[in-house]
Amino acid sequence: MLRMGNSMHNSAIHYFYYRRQSVNxxxxxxxxxxxxxxxxxxxxxxxxxxxxxxxxxxxGPGYFxxxxxxxxxxxxxxxxxxxxxxxxxxxxxxxxxxxxPLFYIIAANVVFGILLAGLPAIKFPAFGMIVxxxxxxxxxxxxxxxxxxKATFILATVLAVGSYLAFVMAxxxxxxVWPAFITG
Amino acid sequence: MDLISNLSLGFSxxxxxINLLYALVGCVLGTLIGVLPGIGxxxxxxxxxxxxxxxxxxxxxxxxxxxYYGAQYGGSTTAILVNLPGESSSVVTCIxxxxxxxxxxxxxxxxxxxLGSFFAGSVGVMILAAFAPPLTELAFKFGPAEYFALMVxxxxxxxxxxxxxxLKAVGMIVLGLLLGLIGTDVNSGVARFSFDVxxxxxxxxxxxxxxxxxxxxxxxxxxxxxxxxxxxFTAKVSGLMPTKEDFKNMVPAVLRGTFLGSALGxxxxxxxLLAAFAAYALEKKIKMKPGEVPFGQGNIRGVAGPESxxxxxxxxxxIPLLTLGIPPxxxxxxxxxxxxxxxxxxxxxxxxxxxxxxxxxxxxxxxGNAMLVILNLPLIGIWIKLLTVPYRYLFPxxxxxxxxxxxxxxxxxxxxxxxxxxxxxxxxxIKLGAEPAPLLLGFILGPMMEENLRRALLxxxxxxxxxxxxxxxxxxxxxxxxxxxxxxxxxxxKKREEAFVEPD
Numbered sequence: 001m002l003r004m005g006n007s008m009h010n011s012a013i014h015y016f017y018y019r020r021q022s023v024n025x026x027x028x029x030x031x032x033x034x035x036x037x038x039x040x041x042x043x044x045x046x047x048x049x050x051x052x053x054x055x056x057x058x059x060g061p062g063y064f065x066x067x068x069x070x071x072x073x074x075x076x077x078x079x080x081x082x083x084x085x086x087x088x089x090x091x092x093x094x095x096x097x098x099x100x101p102l103f104y105i106i107a108a109n110v111v112f113g114i115l116l117a118g119l120p121a122i123k124f125p126a127f128g129m130i131v132x133x134x135x136x137x138x139x140x141x142x143x144x145x146x147x148x149x150k151a152t153f154i155l156a157t158v159l160a161v162g163s164y165l166a167f168v169m170a171x172x173x174x175x176x177v178w179p180a181f182i183t184g
Numbered sequence: 185m186d187l188i189s190n191l192s193l194g195f196s197x198x199x200x201x202i203n204l205l206y207a208l209v210g211c212v213l214g215t216l217i218g219v220l221p222g223i224g225x226x227x228x229x230x231x232x233x234x235x236x237x238x239x240x241x242x243x244x245x246x247x248x249x250x251x252y253y254g255a256q257y258g259g260s261t262t263a264i265l266v267n268l269p270g271e272s273s274s275v276v277t278c279i280x281x282x283x284x285x286x287x288x289x290x291x292x293x294x295x296x297x298x299l300g301s302f303f304a305g306s307v308g309v310m311i312l313a314a315f316a317p318p319l320t321e322l323a324f325k326f327g328p329a330e331y332f333a334l335m336v337x338x339x340x341x342x343x344x345x346x347x348x349x350x351l352k353a354v355g356m357i358v359l360g361l362l363l364g365l366i367g368t369d370v371n372s373g374v375a376r377f378s379f380d381v382x383x384x385x386x387x388x389x390x391x392x393x394x395x396x397x398x399x400x401x402x403x404x405x406x407x408x409x410x411x412x413x414x415x416x417f418t419a420k421v422s423g424l425m426p427t428k429e430d431f432k433n434m435v436p437a438v439l440r441g442t443f444l445g446s447a448l449g450x451x452x453x454x455x456x457l458l459a460a461f462a463a464y465a466l467e468k469k470i471k472m473k474p475g476e477v478p479f480g481q482g483n484i485r486g487v488a489g490p491e492s493x494x495x496x497x498x499x500x501x502x503i504p505l506l507t508l509g510i511p512p513x514x515x516x517x518x519x520x521x522x523x524x525x526x527x528x529x530x531x532x533x534x535x536x537x538x539x540x541x542x543x544x545x546x547x548x549x550x551x552g553n554a555m556l557v558i559l560n561l562p563l564i565g566i567w568i569k570l571l572t573v574p575y576r577y578l579f580p581x582x583x584x585x586x587x588x589x590x591x592x593x594x595x596x597x598x599x600x601x602x603x604x605x606x607x608x609x610x611x612x613x614i615k616l617g618a619e620p621a622p623l624l625l626g627f628i629l630g631p632m633m634e635e636n637l638r639r640a641l642l643x644x645x646x647x648x649x650x651x652x653x654x655x656x657x658x659x660x661x662x663x664x665x666x667x668x669x670x671x672x673x674x675x676x677x678k679k680r681e682e683a684f685v686e687p688d
Contacts, residue, residue: 030349033616037355044362047377057646061369061376064634065362072358079351094615098408102611105404105583106604112587113600133584140580143407155577159584171235173592 027083027092034080041072104143112136117176126180129168133160191313194543198551203246206239207548210247211555214254219262219567220578225255226624227402229518230394231585233525234592241526242541246548248522252515253305253552256498257560260297260491261567265290274494276464280479280486287482292426294564296434296484297491298557304442304492305553308499311446312506313546316535319507323532326508328639329650333660335633338510340664342622344671353622356613360623363388364630371638383598390521391593393627395586396603397620401610403579430484433476437467437485438492445496450503463493499549506542507532510629514621517628525593 025031045066054060115135118126137156167173197203213235217228232251236244256274263274264281277297284293326334343353366377367387378384426434444466445459467489468479477483504512509531511517523530528541535542560567590599613620644650652658 029615029617030352033352033355033618036612036616036618037359040359040362044377051374051376052372055646056641056648057644059371059638059641061372061374064637065365065376068358068362068365072355072362075351075355075358079349079355082351092617096408097615098404098611101404101407102608105400105407105579106607108580108583109400109587109600109604109607112584113591113597113604116587116591116600117597129588136584136587137580140583141576143404143579144576155580159581163584163588166235167588167592171238173234173237173588174595175588175591 025083025091026086027088028094029092030079030083030088032094034076034078034083037076037079038073039076041069041074041076043069045069045073101143104139108136108140108143111139118180126176128176128178128180129163130160130177131179133163186317187314190317190539190543191547193539194313194545194547197242197540197544198246198547203243203544203548204551206243206247207250207551208555208559210250211254211552211559214251214256215258215261215556215560215567216254216570218255218258219570220258220573220582224398224402225252225259226394226514226518226621227398227582228255228258229515229522230391230398231582231589233391233518233522234589236522237525237592241523241528242544244526245519245523245528245541245545246552248519249545249549250552250555252498252519253549253556256495257298257301257556258567260301261294261560261564262571264293264297264487265568266571274460274491276460276490277487279464280481280483283480283482284484284487289482292430292484293482293487295426295561296430296488298561300434300438300441300488300492301495302553302557303438304445304496305499306550307442308446308449308496309546309550309553311500312503312549313543315450315503316507316542316546319503320532320535323508326656327654328636328643329654329657330660331508331510332633332636332640333651333657333664334508334510335629335636337660337664337667338504338512339622339626339629340667342513342625344667349617350671352618356618356620356623357626360626361630361633363393363623364627365634370631370635383596388602388627389590389593389599390518390624390627392590392599392602393606394518394624395590396606397610397613397623399582399586399610400603400607401614401620403582404607404611405614406575407579426484433473433483433485434488437489440466440470441489441492442496445493446500448493449497449500457494457497459493459497460490463489495553502549505530506534506545509534510632511625514624517625520628 046069048062048066048069051062051065052060053062053066056063112132112135114124115127115132116129118124134153134156137159138152141152141155164177168175168177198207210232213232214228217231218225229248229251233248236247239247259274260277260281263277264285267278267282281293281297284290339357343350343357364387366384368375368378368385375385441459441463444463448459448462464486467483467485470485472478479486501512501516504510505516505519509520509529511520511530520530528534528538586603587600590603591597593599610620613623640650641648650657651661
């Protein structure tokens with residue numbers, strides 16, 4: 001017990017010592033993961049207080065989320081603290097963000113959604129599944145080194161025909177397949 | 185004999201031509217997607233789930249079970265041939281399986297994995313059939329306090345088996361629980377955390393989270409890595425049959441693996457992974473025969489043991505789901521979601537109110553396992569071809585299937601926007617080293633936990649001690665505490681870290 005207290009004392013001293021020079025993050029991944037948990041947990045807990053919390057015997061809708069939110073924020077705080085104190089090999093760096101794949105994959109998804117069913121809010125017409133698939137394939141292919149037009153076009157055609165056979169013919173899922181202004 | 189009459193009821197359901205066909209289609213599709221690099225069973229099942237919407241519930245579950253086995257088997261195939269574990273439980277298969285493939289013995293390695301899995305699966309199904317009825321009896325004695333305690337135990341189990349930091353895994357579980365609470369509260373009718381968005385009052389779809397985090401998140405992180413040379417041993421797969429010597433080494437390893445796997449699979453928290461690791465460790469401990477290939481250089485026992493263990497574990501991990509309605513791991517969490525879509529509330533009542541479904545599913549598990557052997561060993565050539573498909577043709581297809589899949593659940597583009605958001609979140613999780621599997625488990629359990637906690641405390645008039653004064657609940661919580669204590673012990677903590685680092 002005594003030893004444990006001692007070592008904790010030491011690490012606390014370390015923490016404040018380094019702190020004074022510059023914030024020294026020992027594990028970048030954990031540091032930001034902890035911050036994320038703290039932020040999200042705090043937000044949930046705060047949101048939960050806007051509902052009726054109640055008491056243990058009669059829980060309101062806010063009770064359980066408040067409990068969990070506080071718990072998550074506390075867990076986050078411990079993770080963040082540990083990330084500042086416990087040494088890791090190589091600093092556990094997050095590394096570079098892959099902005100390009102991130103952007104194009106999500107964009108492909110969004111473009112497909114817009115073309116598939118349209119955006120009634122801005123009166124953008126539905127173009128249907130087939131057009132959506134071509135757009136999705138071309139946009140997604142940008143995520144890796146750009147597209148060679150012919151290869152991407154063939155891939156898109158294969159996917160379009162395959163999806164039509166599988167989802168529309170075989171599984172009979174209800175999709176807008178063709179542009180709305182053609183089918184009416 | 186109850187067991188026999190139950191099983192024969194099951195087989196009479198599963199052995200109809202149409203259900204056999206669904207089992208077959210499930211196995212083929214599961215393997216097909218499972219072999220593709222970088223897609224684990226969770227993403228595979230999520231992606232193929234929409235294909236079962238139109239089917240009657242029994243057929244849908246049979247097909248899903250087939251998909252699950254196929255995906256698992258596909259994972260082992262890639263582990264052996266490309267050194268890429270399709271899922272965490274085939275990580276250990278990579279060690280010796282890949283070495284065997286490099287020595288031109290990919291055939292026997294695949295056969296060992298296939299036959300071992302089949303045997304283990306058969307035993308697992310028998311255990312499931314034998315233990316399900318008594319456990320279901322027990323489940324009817326469970327009150328809300330016991331259910332809550334059981335879920336706590338399950339979640340602790342999931343954390344202990346997560347490969348990274350314990351604390352972060354706990355954080356992911358709590359985050360999952362919170363996400364599960366989004367939507368209308370069943371008791372008060374209050375729409376929680378839905379920001380007046382009508383779609384959010386129904387909550388977030390579990391498919392949206394599974395596909396966003398496991399599908400898109402993985403794709404983005406895969407694309408961020410430079411495409412390294414994937415060595416595929418296409419030409420060298422000749423002669424599937426293991427030699428006599430191989431069989432002699434294999435059989436005891438399969439038996440040991442099956443035993444370990446069946447026992448560990450029942451534990452809440454994802455038995456298959458633990459089972460595979462434990463089986464490999466056990467095989468390494470057992471004295472080697474003279475002239476046997478050392479471990480790490482292509483010992484067939486290092487493939488047969490863990491593969492049998494993980495398949496037996498995969499089988500017996502259905503036990504807590506089917507008897508108690510509590511998913512022990514992320515894959516089973518998806519199965520819960522699938523069952524609810526087909527209007528089946530998993531739990532003890534399924535067996536009594538819907539015996540055809542229950543026993544039909546169990547029988548189809550065995551059929552699924554048999555199909556994998558019959559189908560996959562001869563067809564291995566086709567799966568290998570698939571391995572050589574470049575990733576740049578694969579990932580647009582995966583994005584498309586995810587997008588179509590989420591749209592078809594509600595025919596609403598809202599889900600497409602949400603899956604995009606969860607794709608970004610999934611990528612952030614990967615970058616921060618936070619494992620998503622506990623999150624999915626927490627997400628499914630969130631509403632169940634709240635409901636049981638609320639009921640338990642309502643019955644006890646707000647007295648929290650109800651969880652420790654009821655013996656069953658106290659026992660379950662004690663088991664959870666013990667589990668946590670064991671992992672936190674310094675010596676075991678070190679061992680645990682070693683176990684997860686070793687296979688890399």
